[in-house]
Amino acid sequence: MGWVRDNFEHTWLHARLSVWTKKDFQMFSRRYSLKALAAAALVPTAARSAVSDAKIKPIRLVVLDVGGTLIEDHGEVPEAMHNALTKRGVDVGFAEIGEWRGASKRGMVRHFVELRKIAQPNREALIAAIYDDFSRQVNAAYADVRAIAGAQDCIRSLRAAGFLVATSTGFDRPLTDKVFAHLGWRDYFVATVTGDDVVDGRPSPFMLFHAMEAAHVDAVAEVVAVGDTPLDLQAGANAGLRGVIGVTSGAATEERLRKEPYTHILPSVAELPDLLRAKF
Incomplete structure (x- = not known):
């Protein structure tokens, strides 16, 4: 299931994070380093079992990267x-x-x-x-940018299934709005977060938290993020999200993405609705 699960007992650690809200993670991040978070895995087995048995919430919010994930990337x-x-x-x-x-x-x-x-x-x-x-x-x-094959059907399928869908991108606001207007996607998302909306972009988790805030989703256990770069996956892991999904339709190869923390790797977002139905 990925680098995190193989190396840092991610199943238990995720369960611990799954009961945290966005505010909990932000408060923790101010006080401790990521090393301290990894060290938290060394708690007694009984405590792990109790946390692992916590009820897992259904996914409510899907946050999609833009370049290389939703739109074609040709460098x-x-x-x-x-x-x-x-x-x-x-x-x-x-x-x-x-x-x-x-x-x-x-x-x-x-x-x-x-x-x-x-x-x-x-x-x-x-x-x-x-x-x-x-x-x-x-x-x-990007004047005539094209969507990744299957991306529009993916977004429509997610919305029809009741998921809230948002985007996050390192692009600025004017370019993001231009791309979505060109594709006819302006009304598809509950939030479109850009690099202009936060103090720090990826690998900081702030764009993901901003999307959660806009969507009124409080728990990281109810969120998955999807992207095509190592920084996308790092941001999702830093946010403690339930799902951190890489796609190989953009900037990075599967081999490169597997060096980062992730839960799943897909060829493209076209396979995302089936994955969410089967695994979440």
């Missing part, structure tokens, strides 16, 4: 990011950019500018100029 984002950065003297390779797939795009620009310690009298102006150039290129590339 437009790393190409635009590389062009915008190198044009202004920020030397960065595609491999480095690839490690940031799924992150806030504004955050990516800031990271690489600060990492290279570019000498500029106004660093914020440089970051803004690079991001504006990146946005212009991506908007042009």
Whole structure:
């Protein structure tokens, strides 16, 4: 069932997290490191049994990534990011950019500018100029973006089955709204969370918590997240979600995704409704 279950007794740890609310996890995160969370697995066996027997709630909310998960990914984002950065003297390779797939795009620009310690009298102006150039290129590339095969049927099937459906993405608000308007999806979701809506993007869990808040879902045991990048899976694990599902339709290979915490790996979201019926 995945790296987490194989290596950190995920079945018990998930049951412990399943009774937590969003507020519980946020309070815990402020006080303890992730190492402390892993160390919590060392409690007595009797206590584990009691928690494992806790009633598991049905899934209510499905949070879907956008690029590579719902819409086709042909490398437009790393190409635009590389062009915008190198044009202004920020030397960065595609491999480095690839490690940031799924992150806030504004955050990516800031990271690489600060990492290279570019000498500029106004660093914020440089970051803004690079991001504006990146946005212009991506908007042009996505003018005729297409949905992943089966994505629209997946969303409709989930809604028909009574699931709340939301999205989270490292794209900014204008691009996200443009993509959904182009595809006719503006009214499909209870929330569309972007990198503009939170202080920290992935692998922080904040976009997922923001989606939960918008959907009025209090328990992480009632939520699954789906994405195509390692950062998508890390964010889902950091949020303590019931399901952390990777898809191989986008940026990362199955081999790469299996190095991250996950519960399931699928070829694409087309298989998601069947998985939720069978496993959740």
